[in-house]
Amino acid sequence: MKKRNVYLKGVPLQEARDKFFEGLAVFREELRMEGEPIPVDVGALSRITAEPVFAKLSQPAYHSCAMDGIATRSHLTFGASETNPRRLRLGEEAVYVDTGDPLPRGFDSVIMVEDLIETTPLEVAIISPARPWQHVRTVGEDIVATELVLPENHKIRAFDLGALLAAGVTQVMVRRKPKVAIIPTGDELILPGTTPEVGDITEFNSRLIGGLVQEWGGEPIFWDIVPDEPQALTEAVVKASLSADIIVVNAGSSAGSEDYTSDIVKSLGELFVHGVAIKPGKPTILGIVDNKPFFGIPGYPVSAALSCELFLLPLLAKMLGQKVKERTTINATLARRIVSVPGMDEFIRVKVGKVGGRYVASPLARGAGAIMSLVRADGYIEIPGSSQGIQESSEVAVHLLRDAEEIDNAVVAIGSHDLALDLLGSLLSGKYPGMSLSSTHVGSMGGIMAMRRGEAHIAGVHLLDEETGEYNVPYVKRYSILKTMPLSILYTENKV
Amino acid sequence: MKKRNVYLKGVPLQEARDKFFEGLAVFREELRMEGEPIPVDVGALSRITAEPVFAKLSQPAYHSCAMDGIATRSHLTFGASETNPRRLRLGEEAVYVDTGDPLPRGFDSVIMVEDLIETTPLEVAIISPARPWQHVRTVGEDIVATELVLPENHKIRAFDLGALLAAGVTQVMVRRKPKVAIIPTGDELILPGTTPEVGDITEFNSRLIGGLVQEWGGEPIFWDIVPDEPQALTEAVVKASLSADIIVVNAGSSAGSEDYTSDIVKSLGELFVHGVAIKPGKPTILGIVDNKPFFGIPGYPVSAALSCELFLLPLLAKMLGQKVKERTTINATLARRIVSVPGMDEFIRVKVGKVGGRYVASPLARGAGAIMSLVRADGYIEIPGSSQGIQESSEVAVHLLRDAEEIDNAVVAIGSHDLALDLLGSLLSGKYPGMSLSSTHVGSMGGIMAMRRGEAHIAGVHLLDEETGEYNVPYVKRYSILKTMPLSILYTENKV
Numbered sequence: 001m002k003k004r005n006v007y008l009k010g011v012p013l014q015e016a017r018d019k020f021f022e023g024l025a026v027f028r029e030e031l032r033m034e035g036e037p038i039p040v041d042v043g044a045l046s047r048i049t050a051e052p053v054f055a056k057l058s059q060p061a062y063h064s065c066a067m068d069g070i071a072t073r074s075h076l077t078f079g080a081s082e083t084n085p086r087r088l089r090l091g092e093e094a095v096y097v098d099t100g101d102p103l104p105r106g107f108d109s110v111i112m113v114e115d116l117i118e119t120t121p122l123e124v125a126i127i128s129p130a131r132p133w134q135h136v137r138t139v140g141e142d143i144v145a146t147e148l149v150l151p152e153n154h155k156i157r158a159f160d161l162g163a164l165l166a167a168g169v170t171q172v173m174v175r176r177k178p179k180v181a182i183i184p185t186g187d188e189l190i191l192p193g194t195t196p197e198v199g200d201i202t203e204f205n206s207r208l209i210g211g212l213v214q215e216w217g218g219e220p221i222f223w224d225i226v227p228d229e230p231q232a233l234t235e236a237v238v239k240a241s242l243s244a245d246i247i248v249v250n251a252g253s254s255a256g257s258e259d260y261t262s263d264i265v266k267s268l269g270e271l272f273v274h275g276v277a278i279k280p281g282k283p284t285i286l287g288i289v290d291n292k293p294f295f296g297i298p299g300y301p302v303s304a305a306l307s308c309e310l311f312l313l314p315l316l317a318k319m320l321g322q323k324v325k326e327r328t329t330i331n332a333t334l335a336r337r338i339v340s341v342p343g344m345d346e347f348i349r350v351k352v353g354k355v356g357g358r359y360v361a362s363p364l365a366r367g368a369g370a371i372m373s374l375v376r377a378d379g380y381i382e383i384p385g386s387s388q389g390i391q392e393s394s395e396v397a398v399h400l401l402r403d404a405e406e407i408d409n410a411v412v413a414i415g416s417h418d419l420a421l422d423l424l425g426s427l428l429s430g431k432y433p434g435m436s437l438s439s440t441h442v443g444s445m446g447g448i449m450a451m452r453r454g455e456a457h458i459a460g461v462h463l464l465d466e467e468t469g470e471y472n473v474p475y476v477k478r479y480s481i482l483k484t485m486p487l488s489i490l491y492t493e494n495k496v
Numbered sequence: 497m498k499k500r501n502v503y504l505k506g507v508p509l510q511e512a513r514d515k516f517f518e519g520l521a522v523f524r525e526e527l528r529m530e531g532e533p534i535p536v537d538v539g540a541l542s543r544i545t546a547e548p549v550f551a552k553l554s555q556p557a558y559h560s561c562a563m564d565g566i567a568t569r570s571h572l573t574f575g576a577s578e579t580n581p582r583r584l585r586l587g588e589e590a591v592y593v594d595t596g597d598p599l600p601r602g603f604d605s606v607i608m609v610e611d612l613i614e615t616t617p618l619e620v621a622i623i624s625p626a627r628p629w630q631h632v633r634t635v636g637e638d639i640v641a642t643e644l645v646l647p648e649n650h651k652i653r654a655f656d657l658g659a660l661l662a663a664g665v666t667q668v669m670v671r672r673k674p675k676v677a678i679i680p681t682g683d684e685l686i687l688p689g690t691t692p693e694v695g696d697i698t699e700f701n702s703r704l705i706g707g708l709v710q711e712w713g714g715e716p717i718f719w720d721i722v723p724d725e726p727q728a729l730t731e732a733v734v735k736a737s738l739s740a741d742i743i744v745v746n747a748g749s750s751a752g753s754e755d756y757t758s759d760i761v762k763s764l765g766e767l768f769v770h771g772v773a774i775k776p777g778k779p780t781i782l783g784i785v786d787n788k789p790f791f792g793i794p795g796y797p798v799s800a801a802l803s804c805e806l807f808l809l810p811l812l813a814k815m816l817g818q819k820v821k822e823r824t825t826i827n828a829t830l831a832r833r834i835v836s837v838p839g840m841d842e843f844i845r846v847k848v849g850k851v852g853g854r855y856v857a858s859p860l861a862r863g864a865g866a867i868m869s870l871v872r873a874d875g876y877i878e879i880p881g882s883s884q885g886i887q888e889s890s891e892v893a894v895h896l897l898r899d900a901e902e903i904d905n906a907v908v909a910i911g912s913h914d915l916a917l918d919l920l921g922s923l924l925s926g927k928y929p930g931m932s933l934s935s936t937h938v939g940s941m942g943g944i945m946a947m948r949r950g951e952a953h954i955a956g957v958h959l960l961d962e963e964t965g966e967y968n969v970p971y972v973k974r975y976s977i978l979k980t981m982p983l984s985i986l987y988t989e990n991k992v
Contacts, residue, residue: 040688040703041703042703045707045710051926052918057691057692057698059698060865061692061694061696062692062694062695066863099795100682100684100697100795101695102695137863137865141866142865142866142868143867143868146915147918148919148921148922149871150871151918151921151925151926151932151933152922152923152925153925157707157711158704158706158708158801159707159801159867159871160871161700161704161706162703162704162707162797162867162870163700163867163870163871164700165698165699165700165703166797168688168689168691170688170689188596188597192661192664192666193664195553195664196553196558198558199558199597199598200557201556202555202664203661204657204658204659205658207537207654207658207661208655208657210538210654210657211538211654211657212654214541214654215653220538299595299596301658301662305654317929318929322929323901323905323929325899325901326901367633367637367638369556370638371555371638371639371659371662372638372639372645373638374655375645375646375656405819405822409819419643422643422644422647423548423644425644426548426648427648428647429648429650430547430548430647430648430817433649433813433817433818433819434818434819436647437647
């Protein structure tokens, strides 16, 4: 029989983080990625400057005209007025110019074409004087050569591309993207696109993790599936440590028979943490191999995503000189009681709906294997290890996984599920971009109750009343739902 | 002499928008981009689904074990307790399983390895009964084949990649990115990297516009600089209309000598709008050429950026089935009076600082030629055409161009400028990611006044007191600044 471990007791979240980052600091003085030169072009968007960028040229590079009209010498115009127009001889006293033209030598101001009267081929007349340097862009007005254009650790935007090129900078040093080797392991794994036999599991976590890595500014490097053999996994990790900046092994971090990962980290480098007191995500492994940060990421997709968010995201941010962007948080009323395991920080995915002007959060299925719960989630709430749960109708802080605007524009359906509801939702977002259907499946009575509590805009219901033999209507009457909101009608607070 | 136009009177913003989109609708029944198939991989991130996506496979595809332990038949475990442990024979009554293993045929529940006592090679004992389907992931628990995974017009995230692959979907139909041909025109334009002679202007707008297009989900196609000749520009526009989905001509839209653009649109297609009552951005041209939306974008970078945001962004969003994301808006106190031109909607770039717990907005230089004003801006305020301006200390709504978090973490310097301040700012963001120096240059006395009004954390000052021959200190005393805040000390409200 293969060796079995009972789970290590998890390390509290903050302690795990500290151990990891302090451990890394001992091995690696500087976590920051070095700079690499790239052309100033759209490929540089969202890259991070590795050093301050200074202007090479002034902009404008010469005094230039800011308007279409005439260039003139301002002292010639003093005293011009409606009653006393001033005539300027073209050539000597005035020269036609267009916006962007260099200001002709000896001239110091521009008068707009709209302000010229009585133009002849030989002269123009004006009825108000020109201030010195009026409608002139002087040298360096926008950018002075040597001045700072972008500071270090700045994420490059479209505006910045324009400014860099205007400042004569055609190449910029940006932090190299951390290469993250993602190694899926498990004999049961098969490639996506293959029909799974009993016992097969489609390997999709690598793209989930790789997608997060890419969203966070790293470069995912996908490895082939490695079989459950310590030798094969050791070889993969050693090879990855030679080419990547971060090593991620996915699965093999539970205490199951496939658990070779932590032994490999111990033998190749140093193990800082095995098991974190979080749910989901407990079987996370944190360590270092050949001076490279090492992650053992749990096999369940929800655990994997959370483990990445809690440990990999802060590391990537540190390496890129960025601050982790806090998720937007809103307050919502909890629709159903949540019981939580004491001693573990628990992260509960929720749907959030805005109904009758208030936000209502409904907990989603908590199985860590349900990838669709991540797709459906609007946010999550965090229940600290010291808590045993949260009462129904409590106010909770929801960390959003979507824009608040999207949530505000969602029609909330709670009740019995039907594929037609899915189609209706897709039609809605298809026809009205930004709108969506947020659908939670809790059965017909759950829908009735949600309507009654004012937590849903619509409810799918199919309930037979045994006394009358009639469907639905008796229930609607019995629970006084018509008093709260029209049923069976697509109702939204937003203009459709 | 070349032909000269006085500017057309601008069309009000909303009217310009309506004319443009109604005009397009007449020519093009469906603005939405068609779908194209792409592999479900990290390359699909941020792409938009062109149709609803349904699951091809159920997940799990078979009943599977959700824990490491034993699979058993629940009815055999009824009555097990601490005083009356139940023994299960391995093989017939219990089988060791790992997380993810298929549930062996004929078994209906899993007992965790932690709950097993007295294990021998032949049997295990348990002290509590197993519920049917306990710790079992049933077929389709996560995803049922045929169910909706993603609706139409959904922007694909990392989570979604995982869900699609789990659902057996390896290829997804996404909206083709609109190809935006960007045609710079002007005899004065030179390529970036060339040192400008007097009269030359570095062509950087194409990358500014192209960067915005890419940020908004389009694909910029860069054209070579076209000389100021109607024939050359006509050829470029015709050629672009054959390959691109949107045509953008940059510059040539002012009423200067180079103004051929609107004539070309008239001759090749239809001109909807020439000149919009906005500042900056007035010389915007909107039309259609060969069934393709056409934009004449002003030559000044700030005008170009605003014109893109007001017209090109909504068009791209419509073509991609997206809603334009509203910019975050905060309320701030206006530091200085703004005078505005009546009859035009004016967009004023501002720096925003958080000092003493309140947001203060300082207007930036308004020249439309200053690309650095876009780089430095934290947001903009909109002054409607009906207004002549805004009084100092008024509360204004600022539409943010940065995250509010960045603004909260900025040290506000107002006063005399010095390159050392730039370096200090870069050191700050270099050492403390997320922190920055927000620097406004208004001279020493401006800095003293800003400190006095509580609008700055630090002020650069070099002022000679002629009476005493002493620098700075007499001014600090005279204006009682020490009572408000320590000067010359890098002060921040945030933990560094």
